[in-house]
Amino acid sequence: xxxxxxxxxxxxxxxxxxxxxxxxxxxxxxxxxxLLCQLSQGExxxxxxxxxxxxxxxxxxxxxxxxxxxxxxxxRRMGKQVYYRISSSAALSVIHVLYQHFCAGDAK
Amino acid sequence: xxxxxxxxxxxxxxxxxxxxxxxxxxxxxxxxxxLLCQLSQGExxxxxxxxxxxxxxxxxxxxxxxxxxxxxxxxRRMGKQVYYRISSSAALSVIHVLYQHFCAGDAK
DNA sequence: CAAACACTATATAAATATATATATTGTTTT
DNA sequence: AAAACAATATATATATTTATATAGTGTTTG
Numbered sequence: 058x059x060x061x062x063x064x065x066x067x068x069x070x071x072x073x074x075x076x077x078x079x080x081x082x083x084x085x086x087x088x089x090x091x092l093l094c095q096l097s098q099g100e101x102x103x104x105x106x107x108x109x110x111x112x113x114x115x116x117x118x119x120x121x122x123x124x125x126x127x128x129x130x131x132x133r134r135m136g137k138q139v140y141y142r143i144s145s146s147a148a149l150s151v152i153h154v155l156y157q158h159f160c161a162g163d164a165k
Numbered sequence: 166x167x168x169x170x171x172x173x174x175x176x177x178x179x180x181x182x183x184x185x186x187x188x189x190x191x192x193x194x195x196x197x198x199x200l201l202c203q204l205s206q207g208e209x210x211x212x213x214x215x216x217x218x219x220x221x222x223x224x225x226x227x228x229x230x231x232x233x234x235x236x237x238x239x240x241r242r243m244g245k246q247v248y249y250r251i252s253s254s255a256a257l258s259v260i261h262v263l264y265q266h267f268c269a270g271d272a273k
Numbered sequence: 274c275a276a277a278c279a280c281t282a283t284a285t286a287a288a289t290a291t292a293t294a295t296a297t298t299g300t301t302t303t
Numbered sequence: 304a305a306a307a308c309a310a311t312a313t314a315t316a317t318a319t320t321t322a323t324a325t326a327g328t329g330t331t332t333g
Contacts, residue, residue: 067219070199073267078195080263085189086290087182094178103310111175115293118311123290137300137309147266154262155188158255159181194321211280223323226281231320245279245330 080147083127088112088120090155093143096130097152102138188255191235196220196228198263201251204238205260210246 084090091110095101101109107117121141124130131144143149192198199218203209209217215225229249232238239252251257 067217069271070202070268071195071219073271074195074199074202077198077263077267078193081189081193081198081259082290085186085193087179087186088291090185090189091178091182094182109175111179113293114310115295116291119291119293122311134300134310139310147263150262150266151189151259154258155185155255158188158258159185160178163177163181190320196321221323222280223325224321227321227323230281242330247280 079127080145080151083124083129084148084151086120086123088116089124089129090152092117092120092124092141093129093148093152094156094160096141096143097149097156100133100140100142102135102140104138106141187235188253188259191232191237192256192259194228194231196224197232197237198260200225200228200232200249201237201256201260202264202268204249204251205257205264208241208248208250210243210248212246214249 084093088110091112092106095106095109103117103121106112106121107114110117112120121130124141125132129143129145129148130141133140133142143152192201196218199220200214203214203217211225211229214220214229215222218225220228229238232249233240237251237253237256238249241248241250251260
């Protein structure tokens, strides 16, 4: 039955689109992109991120909380510092593509 | 001056993050992703998109309007039909990456 | 030119996200 | 144990997005 196969395809596609949409919503904010861009170079603690991004502390914590909640990052505590790293390979892939398109031409 | 160089880097990064954020915001919705996914295979008119996506007409028009406004797609009229195609290469790149991560394992 | 068709626009209520200020929780140092 | 430090949590006003209903525009057909 072509009709029902087609239906299934749409449902499958929609499920995928929902999942991909969740990922993009987690990334679709300049602050969070900036943070993930820095983290794509390796693990950093919150003070590092604050200095490298120029994001003020309350906003920083709020946006890091979003990234934690949406499973984009994982953390590890060492003494007073909390270190962040990217935990989503899909997020990392998107960050790389964005880097190509939006940062590749920048002077170093 | 290391300090001012650093400042410049942050400003440049932020400008890039703003631009990339605009792109992701345009994509960060399941309906729009589904539409762009279909369009990544080639040009389609609105009736095609409605059938292929299962999105109801008013929502479809609203989301197509968003994609037009944000310059993700371009259109061309042929008689009564309006044909859509992806006009943003950055969007296309992101769609491809998402396909790899979220659709690659699907049964055909 | 009127009806049908394909599509776009407007309106509005509800849900989410953002900006910003303030308070709180752990950890180390003295 | 108190002070200082690094980070998280809460609160709230504003803005943006989404869902949904309804109206309108441009094109072809009879």
